[in-house]
Amino acid sequence: MIDKLSGASEIEKRFVEELMEGKSKLFDIAYKWISSYPSMAPMWNISNITFIYREKKKIAEKIDEFHKEGEYILKEAIKVIEGKKVITYSRSSSVIRLLKEKKFNVICSEGRPNYEGRSMAAELNATLVIDAALPSFIPSADFVIVGADAIVKSGFVNKVGTKTLAVIATHYDKPFYVIASPSKIFPFVMLKYEDKKEIWEYDKAINFYFELIPHEYVTEYFVSKNGNLKYDEKIAGEIYEIRDRLKEDGYKLME
Numbered sequence: 001m002i003d004k005l006s007g008a009s010e011i012e013k014r015f016v017e018e019l020m021e022g023k024s025k026l027f028d029i030a031y032k033w034i035s036s037y038p039s040m041a042p043m044w045n046i047s048n049i050t051f052i053y054r055e056k057k058k059i060a061e062k063i064d065e066f067h068k069e070g071e072y073i074l075k076e077a078i079k080v081i082e083g084k085k086v087i088t089y090s091r092s093s094s095v096i097r098l099l100k101e102k103k104f105n106v107i108c109s110e111g112r113p114n115y116e117g118r119s120m121a122a123e124l125n126a127t128l129v130i131d132a133a134l135p136s137f138i139p140s141a142d143f144v145i146v147g148a149d150a151i152v153k154s155g156f157v158n159k160v161g162t163k164t165l166a167v168i169a170t171h172y173d174k175p176f177y178v179i180a181s182p183s184k185i186f187p188f189v190m191l192k193y194e195d196k197k198e199i200w201e202y203d204k205a206i207n208f209y210f211e212l213i214p215h216e217y218v219t220e221y222f223v224s225k226n227g228n229l230k231y232d233e234k235i236a237g238e239i240y241e242i243r244d245r246l247k248e249d250g251y252k253l254m255e
Helices: 009-019 026-036 041-053 055-080 091-100 116-124 133-140 161-171 237-248
Strands: 085-087 105-109 126-127 145-146 156-161 177-178 189-191 210-214 218-224 252-255
Touching: 009 026, 009 055, 026 237, 041 055, 041 085, 041 237, 055 091, 055 177, 055 218, 085 133, 085 210, 091 116, 091 145, 091 177, 105 116, 105 133, 116 218, 126 133, 133 161, 145 161, 161 177, 161 210, 161 252
Parallel strands: 085 105, 085 145, 105 126, 145 177, 177 218
Antiparallel strands: 156 210, 189 252
């Protein structure tokens, strides 16, 4: 069953566990997880590393590097980010950890249609509003901060509705921060359309969870030690094969 409530880092952990167990063929495991979570870069990134290196020890070392760098980035963000009133959106374990550490006055929204924002609000003791109301709080906030499911060539991918917050934050000259693990950097990910019944029993409903937000709206990324957002590994042929299969199935490329 697909987990529609947890953040990308939490889902990534379960993916790595299955990958390391190796009870099925590597390609089959990668395809299953990527097709279920095609907008989450760690599925692509870790699958690619696995296809390239093959050895479990080397793969574990690369994943450990992601985690160590992610911890360093979180500590740096805690030092740098200042303010009292903050807007956030959807669910991100990195954002939750940062906001707990700094004890901000947090405002977030439900995160329809799966309402993952509700659990984040409970963890942070945050003010909870409906999604459509969240932008109206930006003028009085000190900054907006969100996580990311992917960071690609032209921008970052996050919950649909994030771009509206980014545009409004820019309009009011409010800092817009993105914090995420370096495992979220990959040249491309894909978008799939979800069950329209999650919105309503209506033929013309369109339901998708993610969107691409251009880099120009981001004040600062907290993603890598040196600020590099480029993917440095080569891309395995199996990754292109998965991408092409998903395109044939109607998934949309985001790069």
